[in-house]
Amino acid sequence: MHFDERRTHFLQDRLSRRLKECQLDSFYSYYRLLISDAGKQELAQLLENLTVNETNFFRNKAQMDLFHKYILDDLLRHKQARRDHSLRIWSAGCSTGQEPYTLAMLVADGLAYYYLRNPLPVEMPTPKPLVPPPWKVEILASDISYSVLRAGQEAIYTESQMASVDYSYRLRYFDKIGERYAVKKALKEIVHFDFHNLKTEYLPQRNDVIFCRNVMMYFDEAEQKRLVEKFSRCLNPNGFLFVGHAESLLGITDRFSMVHRNSGTAYQKIEELA
Numbered sequence: 001m002h003f004d005e006r007r008t009h010f011l012q013d014r015l016s017r018r019l020k021e022c023q024l025d026s027f028y029s030y031y032r033l034l035i036s037d038a039g040k041q042e043l044a045q046l047l048e049n050l051t052v053n054e055t056n057f058f059r060n061k062a063q064m065d066l067f068h069k070y071i072l073d074d075l076l077r078h079k080q081a082r083r084d085h086s087l088r089i090w091s092a093g094c095s096t097g098q099e100p101y102t103l104a105m106l107v108a109d110g111l112a113y114y115y116l117r118n119p120l121p122v123e124m125p126t127p128k129p130l131v132p133p134p135w136k137v138e139i140l141a142s143d144i145s146y147s148v149l150r151a152g153q154e155a156i157y158t159e160s161q162m163a164s165v166d167y168s169y170r171l172r173y174f175d176k177i178g179e180r181y182a183v184k185k186a187l188k189e190i191v192h193f194d195f196h197n198l199k200t201e202y203l204p205q206r207n208d209v210i211f212c213r214n215v216m217m218y219f220d221e222a223e224q225k226r227l228v229e230k231f232s233r234c235l236n237p238n239g240f241l242f243v244g245h246a247e248s249l250l251g252i253t254d255r256f257s258m259v260h261r262n263s264g265t266a267y268q269k270i271e272e273l274a
């Protein structure tokens with residue numbers, strides 16, 4: 001994790017909380033604890049305290065519209081033409097699941113709309129599945145924090161977390177349980193949560209689209225460059241990468257070209273000529 005001068009206050013505050021919790025009176029004794037065998041659990045606890053997990057359903061609406069209305073539709077058409085019916089989307093740094101579940105809702109709607117315009121020659125089974133055969137959709141949701149992964153798997157959200165989810169989505173994709181909303185089973189089945197540290201070498205391959213938003217801003221420039229290189233290897237030919245509103249690939253890489261529509265931005269992998 002990288003903390004520049006603007007974030008030292010945050011780091012100091014979070015470390016002080018852990019010191020207090022461990023009843024230690026100096027940063028040095030806390031450091032000794034962290035590097036000892038007995039400190040493994042504390043290191044995990046510290047990590048949970050240092051990650052920023054802020055997220056939202058339909059975060060950055062313009063970007064979600066770009067994905068939904070242009071990129072997804074294009075992907076479905078091209079894949080259908082090649083008789084490749086698999087779609088793999090990766091939410092890297094997924095936090096508590098709002099981003100991957102938003103993507104799952106948009107993909108389910110995108111497929112339904114696609115088949116409205118291009119009806120299948122065969123009758124669809126009833127009730128209609130979210131993902132009509134022969135399509136196979138996988139949304140991989142990964143994070144470095146186990147607690148957010150657990151929350152994502154649980155998939156139960158409070159009214160305030162649901163503020164940006166309009167009623168048509170609530171009615172179709174959530175069940176109301178008391179005061180809270182649970183993601184319906186059929187939608188949950190499309191999303192798979194897994195632990196991945198984006199700083200490691202091995203990362204999930206063969207993705208059509210990667211969303212890595214509001215994660216890279218916590219990396220230093222060298223790490224950002226390494227990560228974007230890795231993402232380019234993790235994408236299928238002509239795949240797409242979405243980064244956060246305050247993040248940009250400018251000066252980081254020349255392996256992607258920018259796609260911009262109605263204030264939404266994404267990056268498309270440039271294929272090298274053989």
Ligand SMILES: C[S@@+](CC[C@H](N)C(=O)[O-])C[C@H]1O[C@@H](n2cnc3c(N)ncnc32)[C@H](O)[C@@H]1O
Nearest residue numbers: 051052054055093095143144145197198213214
């Ligand atoms: C601010 S949240 C962004 C969530 C979501 N992508 C969004 O934009 O709404 C950043 C997430 O990145 C995760 N993260 C930070 N460093 C990471 C790393 N090295 N590997 C994987 N995930 C990481 C954090 O745990 C956190 O859940």
